[in-house]
Amino acid sequence: MKRKTIAYAIGVVLAFGLLAGCGNNSSQSTENEKKSDTNTEEETAGNKAATDFEIWLTTELHCDFYDEMQALWNEENPDKQIKLTYSVLPYEDMHNKLLIALQAGTGAPDMADIELGKFANFLKGEPQLVSLNDAIAQYKDNVVQSRLDIYTKDDNCYGLDFHVGASMTYYNAEILEEAGVDYTQIKTWDDFHEAGRTVLEKTGKPMCTVDTGNDPFFLMPFLAQQGGGLLKEDGTNNVNSPEMIKTLTFLQEMLDDGTAVVSPGGSHQCEEYWGFMNEGGAASAMMPMWYMGRFTDYMPDLSGKIIIAPNPVWEEGQDRSVGLGGTGTAVTVQCENQELAAEFLAFAKLSEEGAVREYTILGFDPMRSDVWDMDEVKKADTKYTKYFKNNPFEALLEVKDEIPAITVGENFPDVVSAMNTKVMYRAFEEKEDPAAVCSEEAASLK
Numbered sequence: 001m002k003r004k005t006i007a008y009a010i011g012v013v014l015a016f017g018l019l020a021g022c023g024n025n026s027s028q029s030t031e032n033e034k035k036s037d038t039n040t041e042e043e044t045a046g047n048k049a050a051t052d053f054e055i056w057l058t059t060e061l062h063c064d065f066y067d068e069m070q071a072l073w074n075e076e077n078p079d080k081q082i083k084l085t086y087s088v089l090p091y092e093d094m095h096n097k098l099l100i101a102l103q104a105g106t107g108a109p110d111m112a113d114i115e116l117g118k119f120a121n122f123l124k125g126e127p128q129l130v131s132l133n134d135a136i137a138q139y140k141d142n143v144v145q146s147r148l149d150i151y152t153k154d155d156n157c158y159g160l161d162f163h164v165g166a167s168m169t170y171y172n173a174e175i176l177e178e179a180g181v182d183y184t185q186i187k188t189w190d191d192f193h194e195a196g197r198t199v200l201e202k203t204g205k206p207m208c209t210v211d212t213g214n215d216p217f218f219l220m221p222f223l224a225q226q227g228g229g230l231l232k233e234d235g236t237n238n239v240n241s242p243e244m245i246k247t248l249t250f251l252q253e254m255l256d257d258g259t260a261v262v263s264p265g266g267s268h269q270c271e272e273y274w275g276f277m278n279e280g281g282a283a284s285a286m287m288p289m290w291y292m293g294r295f296t297d298y299m300p301d302l303s304g305k306i307i308i309a310p311n312p313v314w315e316e317g318q319d320r321s322v323g324l325g326g327t328g329t330a331v332t333v334q335c336e337n338q339e340l341a342a343e344f345l346a347f348a349k350l351s352e353e354g355a356v357r358e359y360t361i362l363g364f365d366p367m368r369s370d371v372w373d374m375d376e377v378k379k380a381d382t383k384y385t386k387y388f389k390n391n392p393f394e395a396l397l398e399v400k401d402e403i404p405a406i407t408v409g410e411n412f413p414d415v416v417s418a419m420n421t422k423v424m425y426r427a428f429e430e431k432e433d434p435a436a437v438c439s440e441e442a443a444s445l446k
Helices: 010-016 061-076 091-104 116-122 173-179 189-203 217-224 242-257 271-278 289-298 338-350 352-360 383-387 392-398 412-429 434-445
Strands: 002-004 051-057 082-088 111-115 167-172 208-210 260-262 284-288 306-309 327-331
Touching: 051 061, 051 091, 051 338, 061 082, 061 338, 061 352, 091 111, 091 116, 111 116, 116 327, 116 412, 167 173, 167 217, 167 289, 173 189, 189 242, 208 242, 208 284, 217 242, 217 284, 242 260, 242 412, 242 434, 271 289, 284 289, 289 306, 289 383, 289 392, 306 392, 327 338, 338 352, 412 434
Parallel strands: 002 082, 051 082, 051 111, 208 260
Antiparallel strands: 111 327, 167 284, 167 306
16 A cells, blocks of 8 residues: 655635635645555466545544554455555545535545535535445445435436444533532533533533534534434524524533533543543533544543543434544545445445445544444444543443434535534523524525
8 A cells, every 4th residue: 555645735725715614624745655565466377457536634643543444345346356545635625625626527536524514515516436335235224324414416316425423412420529419410401501501510611612613523413312403404594593592602601500511622622631641531422423533542540530422412312423524535526436445435335345444543423323333433443442431332332323414515514614603602602692692503504
């Protein structure tokens, strides 16, 4: 395999006027090539020569997963050998360069990791991605359907995710124990708020944090439980909705009485926040399962203190989770061997072998829910089972049938951007009236 992190002039993209959405705005990364001595034509003597595929990524860690799955594929398919070459680019650069290449009809890779917040940009008009329907057919019965739906247009699925991204609440058991709060008795958001008052009184610490920019992940459970979201079912913006106003108002109330504080750095995804939480800054965080890796990698002092649990709800009986975030890996129409690329991609993401490794290598909750209670997953000796106070999959199995999909569409990137840059900041930092904020920003989006 070959890994290459390539530099890219973002000025070219600006000339095309294609910058949109949120992400990391690094315009250049250091070039670093590593050629593998495996899977060469000489080593596959007696088999067909390996088919070369180039894949563009934004996350170096994904290469480790693809390396493993490539080796398994080649072992099981001696007559359909493949050889992957990776190009790891900065987030904005990769998505914009890919969009330009697909619009131009030349220069695109065979496969690419496309983040969910950007994916809708690639489905406008006639998608320049390959339908994966045939490749996923043999796995479909065991896959969480909602994670296929979010990458689907006109009944054709164009992307395969790494995970379900089930939203959970991460509780700091040490803080809760000091306050005498039993997290298992927190059933509703009112319970959560009341527990926050106790935590604040006994420890002087807030129950949770709220973001003012980056990604509205922590808001989504509040909306989904009410049947809402960032988009309406017809794909138009849903910012000025009763569900949004109720959510923003509730969190404002927690900010006002000190049971919540604005996330340091404005985001759950920055060094200031990780340092704050690592020092026991707040009693909980509402984020998807893939956020486990942020705890293990950036908050080492919380090892053995964090419990993963289903989210509270507005009213008992509502779904306690929702599928959030994601990266849909796609095959582009410029790929010469589209069928083989799609077959490998489905094997990597949806096979039992791939699902197990999505957890053991990446720390994700795999799309194949039938592996969640397998010993290879539940009893796997990983940094995640060592770090968290309870087994992550115990909580996940509790909400197995309570993970609806969010509504996505062509307007999704613009609405996410408005939430990141305006709505959350105005509501939580400036403390403006939620109804006024939602009305004005929804009108602006129209």
